[in-house]
Amino acid sequence: MDDTATLPPLPDEAVVLRARARDWREAVEIAGRALTASGATDAGYAVDMIRMIEAHGPYVVVAPGLALAHARPGPAVRRDGLAIVTLADPVPFGHPHNDPVRVVLALAGASSARHLQLVAEIANIFNDSDAVERIADAATVDEVRGILGVAP
Amino acid sequence: MKILTLCGAGIGTSGILKVNAERALQRLGIDARVVAIDASMLESELDDAQVILTGPEFVETIGRTFADVIVVENYFDTAELQRKLENALG
Numbered sequence: 001m002d003d004t005a006t007l008p009p010l011p012d013e014a015v016v017l018r019a020r021a022r023d024w025r026e027a028v029e030i031a032g033r034a035l036t037a038s039g040a041t042d043a044g045y046a047v048d049m050i051r052m053i054e055a056h057g058p059y060v061v062v063a064p065g066l067a068l069a070h071a072r073p074g075p076a077v078r079r080d081g082l083a084i085v086t087l088a089d090p091v092p093f094g095h096p097h098n099d100p101v102r103v104v105l106a107l108a109g110a111s112s113a114r115h116l117q118l119v120a121e122i123a124n125i126f127n128d129s130d131a132v133e134r135i136a137d138a139a140t141v142d143e144v145r146g147i148l149g150v151a152p
Numbered sequence: 153m154k155i156l157t158l159c160g161a162g163i164g165t166s167g168i169l170k171v172n173a174e175r176a177l178q179r180l181g182i183d184a185r186v187v188a189i190d191a192s193m194l195e196s197e198l199d200d201a202q203v204i205l206t207g208p209e210f211v212e213t214i215g216r217t218f219a220d221v222i223v224v225e226n227y228f229d230t231a232e233l234q235r236k237l238e239n240a241l242g
Contacts, residue, residue: 052160056210057209112162119165123167123228129229
């Protein structure tokens with residue numbers, strides 16, 4: 001099995017620390033804007049990510065405090081991309097067990113196969129149960145990059 | 153043996169379940185193929201699947217099936233996954 005793939009870089013523009021969001025939509029929008037600012041996606045990808053949650057429910061809250069926002073590969077995806085938003089005040093997504101969300105990780109994959117590989121890499125990071133808390137408490141972008149093991 | 157992991161797009165949370173299920177199965181010494189799917193692939197993949205791993209939101213989508221449906225709460229909790237897989241397959 002070759003599920004190992006390097007995560008895309010995380011430039012400063014792709015990280016928003018201590019963001020203020022009124023609700024889950026705004027939290028995902030902020031993450032979408034960060035993806036777009038990093039050059040990975042067009043602005044429409046944020047809408048796609050919100051539609052995924054509207055269509056399928058809050059299952060993107062994959063672990064306590066962590067939302068993995070994403071949409072299918074498509075024209076809005078320019079290249080693989082990753083964005084991190086930490087929330088000043090945790091926001092409920094409507095998940096029965098894992099609310100409220102402190103960290104939104106937005107992911108864009110250029111293809112479905114690539115997207116799956118990136119998700120597998122992310123799983124490896126968050127299997128360390130402290131990772132969400134450490135990212136939520138991070139004071140600098142470098143700290144976030146260190147926890148994820150990614151380049152700027 | 154075939155195990156399905158199901159989510160909305162078949163490329164997100166089902167991918168997390170796939171990689172963590174593969175890890176749990178390895179620990180349990182169970183040989184299985186794990187396939188990440190979305191709901192549109194369910195009908196074509198369900199026939200020979202023994203287990204479906206998914207979140208609570210998708211149980212209704214699956215409907216009636218002979219496969220064991222395992223509902224996972226924390227996708228990153230490999231201990232939870234391992235325990236539930238062992239109960240279903242052990």
